[in-house]
Amino acid sequence: MSSNLETVVMAALLTVLISFPTVSQQIDYSGPSSSQSPVISSEKDLDREISISDDEASKVTVERHDSIYTLRETPSKRIEVLETPSAEMTSELTENISMYTVNSPYGTLRRGMVDGRKVSKFNGANRSKVNSELLSLKDEMERYRSMARQEMLPNIELRITESKTSDPDERVVIDNDETQPVNLNSWTLRNSDGDTYEFDSFEVPALGTTMVYTEPKSEINVTETDQNKFVYGTGTDWDSYSEEATLFNSRGVEVAEDNIQ
Numbered sequence: 203m204s205s206n207l208e209t210v211v212m213a214a215l216l217t218v219l220i221s222f223p224t225v226s227q228q229i230d231y232s233g234p235s236s237s238q239s240p241v242i243s244s245e246k247d248l249d250r251e252i253s254i255s256d257d258e259a260s261k262v263t264v265e266r267h268d269s270i271y272t273l274r275e276t277p278s279k280r281i282e283v284l285e286t287p288s289a290e291m292t293s294e295l296t297e298n299i300s301m302y303t304v305n306s307p308y309g310t311l312r313r314g315m316v317d318g319r320k321v322s323k324f325n326g327a328n329r330s331k332v333n334s335e336l337l338s339l340k341d342e343m344e345r346y347r348s349m350a351r352q353e354m355l356p357n358i359e360l361r362i363t364e365s366k367t368s369d370p371d372e373r374v375v376i377d378n379d380e381t382q383p384v385n386l387n388s389w390t391l392r393n394s395d396g397d398t399y400e401f402d403s404f405e406v407p408a409l410g411t412t413m414v415y416t417e418p419k420s421e422i423n424v425t426e427t428d429q430n431k432f433v434y435g436t437g438t439d440w441d442s443y444s445e446e447a448t449l450f451n452s453r454g455v456e457v458a459e460d461n462i463q
Contacts, residue, residue: 271346
């Protein structure tokens with residue numbers, strides 16, 4: 203009788219051991235089959251990487267006592283890395299990819315969108331903790347990004363020259379206070395009416411000035427120098443006392459503005 207009882211107990215113990223994974227096992231979680239849940243897409247989607255070489259990107263690093271943030275960006279790509287004592291998060295962004303990757307002692311989580319599809323993959327012991335870290339680090343990364351972009355903006359001033367008529371003296375003046383030239387390629391200048399002019403491969407000289415005219419060159423009697431350049435025929439005017447001029451860089455970030463009161 204005791205022999206049969208021991209056999210039943212041993213069988214029950216074996217069933218329990220087989221049914222539950224140990225903490226050290228990797229858990230691949232895809233969530234319940236709900237439209238609100240992350241979707242495990244193909245490995246090919248998750249393995250697509252975005253790379254930016256240092257020589258083609260704007261790069262800035264922000265360090266604080268407990269964390270380091272790095273932003274590398276071109277007009278078509280952005281890579282961010284945030285290192286903290288608890289975890290490290292990387293954000294990758296292009297026109298068709300938006301991906302966050304978090305590495306922590308509790309596991310590694312990749313989550314985002316590829317070509318309009320949700321993708322998510324987790325390796326580790328506690329998905330919930332890593333997901334909480336992702337949400338927290340995402341907010342922190344946004345704050346760092348704002349600080350970093352301020353560091354990346356050149357020291358540019360914008361001035362509207364007051365003109366009581368629409369004569370050829372009407373212009374916007376861009377002053378570059380940097381000791382290096384500033385390339386305005388794909389930058390835009392906008393007035394209060396929403397009219398814009400986009401610059402094409404144009405540089406403002408170091409410590410120099412560029413005057414932006416509404417009229418064509420044939421109507422402007424000016425002479426260029428190494429420190430004073432001119433842009434003609436923009437078709438964008440500032441001919442009233444309430445006008446405003448705003449200069450945006452290629453990422454659409456406001457760099458400078460001025461207005462006539």
